[in-house]
Amino acid sequence: xxxxxxxxxxxxxxxxxxxAEVWSITWLSLKISGAATLISLLLGIPLGIALALARFxxxxxxxxxxxxxxxxxxxxxxxxxxxxxxxSGPLGFLDLIYSPSAMVLAQVIIxxxxxAGLTMASFQSLDPKLSLQLLGIGASRAQLLWLLCKEARLxxxxxxMAGFGGVISEVxxxxxxxGNIRGKTRVLTTATVLETGKGNFDVAIALSLILLTxxxxxxxxLTRIQQREHLRWPRLS
Amino acid sequence: MRKITSFGYSxxxxxxxxxxxxxxxxxxxxxxxxxSTTTSTQDSGLLDVLVPLFEKQTGYAVKTISxxxxxxxxxxxxxxxxxxxxxxxxxxxxxxxxxxxLNRRLVMYNDFIIIGPKDDPAKIRxxxxxxxxxxxxxNGKANxxxxxxxxxTHTLEKALWKAGGxxxxxxxxxxxxxxxxxxxxxxxxRNAYTITDRGTYLALGKRASLPILIEGxxxxxxxxSVMEVNPANGPRINSAGGKAFADFMVAPQTQKVIQNFGxxxxxxPLFVPVAGKKExxxxx
Numbered sequence: 001x002x003x004x005x006x007x008x009x010x011x012x013x014x015x016x017x018x019x020a021e022v023w024s025i026t027w028l029s030l031k032i033s034g035a036a037t038l039i040s041l042l043l044g045i046p047l048g049i050a051l052a053l054a055r056f057x058x059x060x061x062x063x064x065x066x067x068x069x070x071x072x073x074x075x076x077x078x079x080x081x082x083x084x085x086x087x088s089g090p091l092g093f094l095d096l097i098y099s100p101s102a103m104v105l106a107q108v109i110i111x112x113x114x115x116a117g118l119t120m121a122s123f124q125s126l127d128p129k130l131s132l133q134l135l136g137i138g139a140s141r142a143q144l145l146w147l148l149c150k151e152a153r154l155x156x157x158x159x160x161m162a163g164f165g166g167v168i169s170e171v172x173x174x175x176x177x178x179g180n181i182r183g184k185t186r187v188l189t190t191a192t193v194l195e196t197g198k199g200n201f202d203v204a205i206a207l208s209l210i211l212l213t214x215x216x217x218x219x220x221x222l223t224r225i226q227q228r229e230h231l232r233w234p235r236l237s
Numbered sequence: 238m239r240k241i242t243s244f245g246y247s248x249x250x251x252x253x254x255x256x257x258x259x260x261x262x263x264x265x266x267x268x269x270x271x272x273s274t275t276t277s278t279q280d281s282g283l284l285d286v287l288v289p290l291f292e293k294q295t296g297y298a299v300k301t302i303s304x305x306x307x308x309x310x311x312x313x314x315x316x317x318x319x320x321x322x323x324x325x326x327x328x329x330x331x332x333x334x335x336x337x338x339l340n341r342r343l344v345m346y347n348d349f350i351i352i353g354p355k356d357d358p359a360k361i362r363x364x365x366x367x368x369x370x371x372x373x374x375x376n377g378k379a380n381x382x383x384x385x386x387x388x389x390t391h392t393l394e395k396a397l398w399k400a401g402g403x404x405x406x407x408x409x410x411x412x413x414x415x416x417x418x419x420x421x422x423x424x425x426x427r428n429a430y431t432i433t434d435r436g437t438y439l440a441l442g443k444r445a446s447l448p449i450l451i452e453g454x455x456x457x458x459x460x461x462s463v464m465e466v467n468p469a470n471g472p473r474i475n476s477a478g479g480k481a482f483a484d485f486m487v488a489p490q491t492q493k494v495i496q497n498f499g500x501x502x503x504x505x506p507l508f509v510p511v512a513g514k515k516e517x518x519x520x521x
Binding site for chain 2: 086087088092093095097098179180181182184194196197198199201
């Protein structure tokens with residue numbers, strides 16, 4: 001217990017003492033996981049929509065792969081991305097291993113199935129008659145898609161939160177493809193592992209608390225948007 | 238429908254590539270060298286001092302990957318690193334012999350120690366040397382935590398078991414599969430014996446509260462060497478950067494920094510610099 005207290009004190013010290021290294025680590029975590037989430041949304045939402053609404057050969061296979069991928073272990077992603085990006089690997093010429101870009105890539109692979117899977121589920125939960133109605137009142141296909149997106153926006157926000165939560169908290173892939181290099185690829189999770197290994201438990205706890213606060217703040221913000229929208233619905237009781 | 242999704246896809250790809258390119262542009266390719274090294278050099282804090290010094294002197298940016306010695310050497314041999322700083326002489330000599338790693342030079346040493354429970358159930362305090370101590374531990378089936386990760390420390394441990402004619406197996410033999418710091422933590426919690434390098438033991442301070450039971454055996458010397466990666470191992474190896482780091486590690490100025498490292502914090506140096514010497518000149 002005393003240790004957690006010490007960690008809390010240390011966290012306050014590091015944050016409000018504006019410890020440059022801790023701030024840059026926190027900022028890097030946000031940048032990498034933010035970029036990864038953004039890319040996953042850009043790729044995953046269209047993919048999820050296509051899987052939910054379009055009919056094409058191989059659709060159910062891809063859907064099953066996406067659903068499996070929602071539980072993809074980060075270390076497995078880390079291993080395969082490393083093998084591809086090492087200089088000895090097929091993509092070695094890109095010189096990406098041990099760089100923030102490599103971490104973004106790995107995190108996209110982790111978050112993409114989560115975003116696509118939840119998008120697919122949220123579009124499939126819409127009433128199929130809605131599309132017919134909208135088409136019936138003369139919506140073009142682009143308008144239809146836009147209106148359906150608006151209709152599914154609450155579960156879509158859940159997809160954003162799940163995707164971001166998945167990557168900001170993962171350590172296995174970041175450690176392997178990023179290398180936990182000080183000042184370059186050290187993020188909150190890998191720094192926590194390192195400080196634990198060094199026996200600096202107070203710093204490790206401080207970093208954990210920063211990570212928790214950060215994810216809480218972001219989820220709180222997104223949840224508020226989501227729930228505010230939800231309140232416009234008629235009350236049942 | 239199809240038209241819209243394919244449009245969305247191309248847009249998404251363009252975006253992704255743009256972000257990628259921006260992130261990528263920030264990195265100077267050829268001015269960075271990859272150093273693969275052991276967890277002990279990182280966990281002891283030595284690299285936090287040396288790497289910035291090297292970067293300032295030479296302008297190279299160093300990417301330090303700290304893993305077990307076995308993996309550190311393998312990364313170099315496959316051309317995934319430019320220079321290695323490791324501590325497993327027997328393994329290093331193998332790579333030197335097959336020519337994948339070049340120009341092995343001694344950098345520094347400290348020693349391994351065997352620590353364990355205060356009450357010493359296997360009575361190793363009175364054992365004559367490290368090998369006899371491990372034999373006593375095995376005979377008494379006292380808990381022993383092994384790194385189990387093919388690191389330099391693990392390599393030395395395996396060599397000692399082999400020399401003692403023991404194949405360590407059983408519930409008393411705990412394989413941690415983690416770095417030195419984590420392994421010391423496990424030994425501490427389980428009140429077990431383990432082998433550790435002195436540097437990490439000192440650096441961990443109160444987290445490693447088990448007393449030193451065996452030290453000073455010549456078999457427990459922990460010698461760190463630097464080796465350059467043969468540019469023939471693969472494409473894109475920065476051999477100039479690797480050589481620069483190797484040269485830096487044995488330079489008199491750096492050796493002086495190593496000599497003084499840890500004195501302020503731990504009251505004694507963690508490493509003894511030995512650049513230019515030969516292995517058999519080192520005494521425990």
